[in-house]
């Protein structure tokens with residue numbers, strides 16, 4: 045009923061979501077009236093461009109209506125979360141939430157009468173990973189056997205990529221010199237290791253040599269990037285991570301497709317040349333958030 049991460053989905057169910065994303069992308073007119081009279085509430089504790097836009101536009105294009113709910117300017121900021129969700133889920137058909145803590149999403153799921161979708165928390169970002177898998181299938185023709193290398197800080201996006209790839213046959217190598225401890229999910233990592241589809245290394249050149257896709261994400265969580273209190277940690281990370289930037293030099297090893305979940309910190313995790321290179325699929329990947337959102341809502345709201 046809910047999408048908190050991919051744990052409750054079988055490989056087959058996740059592959060079906062990817063294929064539904066591609067189907068709605070190819071045949072969007074067919075779905076124009078699917079959600080007539082239905083509403084989705086989109087709750088944000090944090091800033092967002094893609095997640096907000098993709099879910100809002102998805103609801104419009106599916107014939108329904110989306111409500112943007114800013115945590116800080118509503119009574120979510122003041123009241124008991126369970127009470128607020130009890131109320132909200134009696135008026136809407138689906139709730140998508142971007143929250144600081146996964147524990148809040150679990151509270152929402154326990155109180156809600158309607159599906160709860162994780163719009164990114166500190167541990168997972170499933171709607172992003174689904175868009176990533178849609179992009180990989182679109183470009184590579186198939187998921188099974190595609191080789192993806194993720195280079196950056198191990199974070200929420202990494203976790204969902206690990207889950208998403210190992211459930212769909214994508215061979216994933218992560219090159220993550222820093223581990224964001226807030227994102228740690230040992231159970232997820234152990235399950236992924238057992239599949240033999242995920243490995244980690246610090247040898248970035250060797251990893252990239254064999255890749256079909258290279259992928260990076262911000263080295264510093266968006267909310268901390270300009271925070272003076274995080275300045276020392278930011279400098280430390282920049283020094284440590286600089287050799288792992290995706291740039292023209294790295295892409296000389298292998299002309300792989302370039303991915304980034306956006307927003308981008310140009311000149312940090314990726315160079316402007318790599319963003320604009322011929323093999324960059326970054327903007328298509330971001331565009332595919334729309335089809336990811338549609339596939340998720342079509343699947344969860346059909347009950």
Ligand code: CP
Pocket residue numbers: 091092093094095096164172305306307
């Ligand atoms: N990738 C992603 O989730 O983008 P936003 O933070 O802009 O929603």
